[in-house]
Amino acid sequence: ETGVTQTPRHLVMGMTNKKSLKCEQHLGHNAMYWYKQSAKKPLELMFVYNFKEQTENNSVPSRFSPECPNSSHLFLHLHTLQPEDSALYLCASSQDRQEQYFGPGTRLTVT
């Protein structure tokens, strides 16, 4: 595997489900990010981790819970989501907050 990988690529879940998104980077970077991308809106930064420590939480609802067990892996735990949470969720990594390398994204649909 190279670059940044994300699983699953597509996810459909009900509002009462619990699911997790996984991201892995193979670039040796020290920072990882979660973004939300909705139609016709700019990328919304959700969480930032530097050296496994969370450094930013941009007013994200508590139904989204990030986890970074090491500098190569990042998870986004989802719980009791709303239909408006349906979007493309992108993971990215970078070295020292420089240019970011993105994964392919997880297309999430909340029914």
Added chain:
Amino acid sequence: EDQVTQSPEALRLQEGESSSLNCSYTVSGLRGLFWYRQDPGKGPEFLFTLYSAGEEKEKERLKATLTKKESFLHITAPKPEDSATYLCAVLDSSASKIIFGSGTRLSIRP
């Protein structure tokens, strides 16, 4: 307020018709400006980083330039495979905040 604005929102060109995309920004000191390409349903792909006014970077048919208030992505003799959304992002001088623009959807007709 820190802000990144891209224009136009959408651009349709004929194959071979050169043009430019604009990214204007207001930020408290610029650490870097980044250009990305995004194809539908995929993650953004990194293209260029620019650090200071006057800097230019080139890759195939693309050239990015930077002034103190804006950046341009020039596309020379584009081909249909250049069709994508082009995103601009800025990192502030403290490297604590990165802001993305809304992007320009570029469509190249054969």
